[in-house]
Amino acid sequence: MTNTEPSPDDEQPRVLHVTTDEAVRERVVRQFAAEQPSLDVVPVTTDTAADHLGDVDCVLSDHALPETDGLALLRAVRTTHPELPFVLYTAAGSETVASEAISAGVTDYVQQSDDREHVALLARRVWNLATRYRTTRTVDAQERRFRKLVEQSSDVVSIVDANGVFQYVSPASRHVFGYDPEELVGEVGFQYLHPDDVEYVAETLARAIADPTARPVITFRFDHPEKGWIVLENTGRNLIADPDIAGFVINSHDVTGRVERATQLERQRDRLAEFASVVSHDLRNPLTVASGNLSLIEATEDVSHAVDVRLALERMEAIIDDLLTLAREGEDLTDLSAVPLAQVAEAAWQSVDTKAARLVVETDTVVMADAGRLRQLLENLFSNAITHAGPTALVHVVDVLDGCGFAVSDDGPGIDDGLDGIFDYGVSSSPTRTGFGLAIVRRVADAHGWTITVTRGADGGARFEFRDIERPGDASEPTSNDSDPGENAVVADDAVTTD
Template sequence: MEGAWQFHPVFIILLISIVLSSGIAAYSFRNRSTKGATALGFLSASSGVWSAAYLLQLVGTTLEWQLLWLRFAYVGTSFLAPSLFVFAAKYVDARIEITPKLVGIISLPIIGLTALAVTNPLHELMWTITGLRETPLILIQRDFHIGYYALVVYSYLIVIGGIGLLLRQVVRSRRILRLQSLAIFVGVSISFASNVYWVFGDSVIDYTSIVFAVSSSLFAVALFRYQLLDLVPIARDTVVEEMREAYVVLDSEQRIVDLNPAARRLFSPPGDAIGRQFSAVVPAVAAELDDFGDSERHDTSVVIESDDGVRHQYLEVRASPLENGDGGTVVTVRDATDRQRARRRFQSSIEHASDIVMILDDTGEIEYVSPPVEGLTGTSADELVGEYCFNLVDSADRPVVKDTFQELCEHPDSVERFEVCVSPPDDETVVLEGIGRNLLDEPFVEGVVVNFRDITTRKRRERRLTRTNERLERFASVVSHDLRNPLNVAVGNVELAQETGDQKYTQNAQRALSRMDVIIQDALQLARNGRLVEDTEVIRLGTVVSLAWDAVVTDDAELTIESDGTLAADADRLQRLFENLVRNALEHGGDDVTVRVGTTDDGFYLEDTGLGIEPDRRDEVFEAGVSTNDGGTGLGLVIVSEIVDAHGWDIHVENGQDGGARFVVSGVSVGVDEEQISQS
């Protein structure tokens, strides 16, 4: 067929492009176990198919011939854009998980549009043939349609994404790696630029496949001059050798293929460790790694016992699988023995201590607090970091804490001692002794260190001791003072009875002795009832008042319970409290006195219809020896006060409804009954 063929020198360049692309593709597929090699192989193969199809298209001059190879070219180019993106992502380690599903999603639109190109004569969605044109080669001419531009735009988006990843690698890389990544970036970019020029420019000849010769040459330089498909050589020389951590590379059989000087120093392997099983060199570490799979990175720690059995090494181990698919593993080991020993000693001493250690900045913000604080505040130590320490103490003590903290901050290396109260949720108030030291100028501390110690028990003992001493003093006062007068009376009347034989002196002596017995009983009650109440029970107020009323000779007196309720108290001592208040009402109000008892919002009251107590004497009635009744011991209301104080309550005197005395006890948790109960 004369005149059916044509020749042009550009065909030689196309042949070079085909040879180079094919060679790079074959080399890449042979090294497909290396990361990114398979994608590079498909990229080069697609370039080679494109160049070959374009060459075959150009050598013929008939419309049917050129149209055949034009459609075939699209079959090859359908793999080019996805292969470029996958290769770029793997090469730069873009942290993009390249899965078959992702590759399929990227490739599916291109495959569909390529199918339209191959079958274009049936529908002409991609282009319309307008004829042949000789400039200087005879080339097929087309008018492009929407399908063709859809294929171009989608392919460009994928290619631009890959080029962007390569450009980032060029910027981030150093020395040899920069030249390597630059060769790849330039090779891809010039091919893309030439295609953009052909699509949107006035060129009749598509120079894209021709430029593939230059691109393939640059890829060849990256492959053979800068070891593209080898492990990164620069990292081994500049990083691994200088690492403090032990670095070991294992193959799929767990044999050592590489290790750095730090690993040799740490493990002290006899002879050359290369090629030996990792389990034979470091059995303890290898045993830990056997518990994990090979598909993901994992961290663990290993304690190795020395040969003498005395010292131990604490090793932090990280195993990361090599991503080339050959089953290799990189193991890094850090000797953290000294740091772990110091940390554990510190943690043990702090976490198991009963004291609370707190480190504050110069504003009072908590930078660290030991775990025992959770038992005190109900909030974990981690949650308290960043809070202000002043908010942890009771509001009444905050001014003292702030003043003490200010004093500490103003004087470096100073030490201050203080006491504060803290009210835990749903618990009684705790007293803490704080010792603060200013270490703001101390390197690696740079804070105010405060040690808190719970001294609640000690304070309680001190209060008990004080109360005991006070009771002893009162008892001694009763014995030494109040018993002296009736004792003298009894002794004098006994002597007179012996001298005169008059029985009236004997009766006087008996009355004095009876008086002494009353004083002694009251003194014993004072000593016994002043002890702190530790065990309580829920008691109904009306019941205990009725029991106290029945225990006292009340004659014509009347009792009215105006409101009833329950409270937690020592039942026996609470009954004695009401017995003493009832006796006090009878002694000062007469046999026909009326006594009223009821509850308040935070306690209870007992009032009578007697003469009452003058305002200026109301504080004195709870003192020992004070009585407005000539026959009284002056201890009845003291006993009442002691019982109230032993429960942690308060008591004071007011005017009653009818002018009598009203004793009000507060600080009591009372459950009030709405129904009022009256009893006579």
């Protein structure tokens, strides 16, 4: 069998004429052509009738057929094509045949006649039946096609009323929103939005309702039950006045990945800008010093100026090392492991020129982190503490009790409350340091998704607190965040660690 849907390029209705009477077939074809020239009559026998049912819009069948009859054909047609018009056109009719035909679902029952007017009326009747069926079939096919497009679309199609209540949500919501359509219909859509986006979305919806010609395209954050906040791009159209829609139609698709890539590119652009600034400014100063002293050596042959050249080169080397570290630590992390904080703190302390300083570690917390980068973060904080608190500094690593995290504090002079940009590169109160240390600390924390706050410690020095830190399984509870060592403390004194 062929198509079950009419071709949009073929609007000519077709009628299948089933008969073995050549005279009847000739008369029908001739007079149908005269009365309804756009009606395509397809004469067939009983054997081939079933092959054409999907291509025609009406069946005109004789009752007397070889090895069967019109009623049997009618029942067979109703099995596969229950809505296809079927006209029983018989020469030998009876009340019994008519009754059985009606019971079998015949559309019309017509006695054969040679009268021209009679055949003309039959042609008009068949035309009306065929065109109505064809129109219905076309509309049904378009509706099925549209429904499949909506249901199979990767975008969510939803309809909300003027109050933002979901009236309809397409099946794509399962994989985009994370909710079945039935869970959302009747719910107020605003409750799923990020609190910071609600006002903006509500104002946009109000403007679009007031102006039916508006076609707003907006993005907002949506609370996915498994993924958390995802970013949706939404195109809306006001069809409240359309009785078939009676709402605001929104097409939504997930652009979280695109936004994350844009954010990553923005970060990379900022890093390139930092590198360009360092190369053009921070490295230029020691390079100028080195070049000037080399000129003095050439002019005076006084090699004592070589000391200043060496210092300038060492300064450049330190800047380059920190710059490369800054670039590496800013990369996103995807492979975290369970890391004992105390163990990494001890290792970091051993890597720093601690002089006579002391380290007190009061934590048995295990965090999900990149061990190498966490060590770099702690090394920079320890080095920063010793630089500002002096060679006898007392440094603490403790848990924070008001959140999942830890703190590093010292007993130095602290940080002025008015000091802005403490984590910006190049910020340092020491002329011997590059100013990249705390910038690297911030980059490591950002890469892990941690938040940093800087406060005054219990001993008066600086206290760096890190929160929003993931812990594997049932992590140990914090023991203390006081400055004095507790019973679980680990003390490292001048690179000598004792429990």
